[in-house]
Amino acid sequence: MKPLNICLLTASLLCGAPASAAVIVLDFEGAGNSAQLLNFYNGGTDSQGNSGTNHGIQFGSNALSIIDADAPGGTGNIANEPSPSTVMFFLTGSANLNYAPGFDTASHFITAPRQPRR
């Protein structure tokens, strides 16, 4: 079986304008199962119509969210995720996170690919 290029993460960003840095935590809770995040944190919605806090953060189309299969409505093959049930991941290409004001520190919780298969 092929290893899949998957990156799952919950992100916390130390963002900011020089005068006032603020920590923005993206836990992706509330985003849809297998949804494109898109403007979920940008005053809009993900591809399934869910909206989160407007942090002015926009995701590229490859950035997806998924809910743990252990949680209602989820199908994610994930465990021990840093936030309750939802993570971001991507399957192809790269997942861009755009934050126009810029940030000075970024930290992410990440698990990476390789799946043993039957």
Next chain:
Amino acid sequence: MNVYDGLNATGNLLASLNLSAQYANNCAGDPSGSFCNWTAVGATLAESPNPSTSGERSIRQPMTTSPSARRLPEVAAKRFPSQLLWLCWDWGWPVWVPWLSQNSLITSSHHEKAGTLVPAFLSLNFALTANILKDRHAIICRMLSPLISACYHTTKGSSAALSYFCAASCPQQLCCLHRNLPPLVNDAVVGIHIHQLWLEFLQFQLVVHGIGAMMTRSPGFALCAAAPFTEIMPEPRCALMDK
């Protein structure tokens, strides 16, 4: 992972980090799920001499990594315990698996979400003469009582993979189930032994990989036999959930 000072991955590259494929190393589901190992990484940004956008700062230093607070602990003992082994079959593949330490068990109240099925149970006394470890998948089973077992699915080459629950029946509504069982298949030894005790047939739902992080489920079964080497026998019990 790359950090740029422009939108859509443009401008100056501020930081770059190659991430290892940790996948399911040293961890197990909660109760299910294979992508279970999380590590925090971060970067401290320094002033950029030539930022592509005003007001931003950039770095040219490596990101740092630190263990995730939720990373599971390493398993201290990875050798066969002397008191008890298990012989299990997973779709026709027999494997010896060790009796797991009591501390490795974590009960969970979410077994029903893992698709647990508990319709079949068979208890027999019999003798076995095989001790074969296949390189492929294995199921580690721990019999919590004559009626309850917890199974952990992994591969020889992988330190951890999937976890399942096998509960034949339980005198209480909430039955003992496990998660976070340690990776012990790698330490199994091929050989021939003769032991006997009981045979348990457990039917449950296998959790198998789908595409990417999607999880799909399909019916499966495990046939597990306990083989005590010495005097220790499991105490019948059925712990309440404490998650």
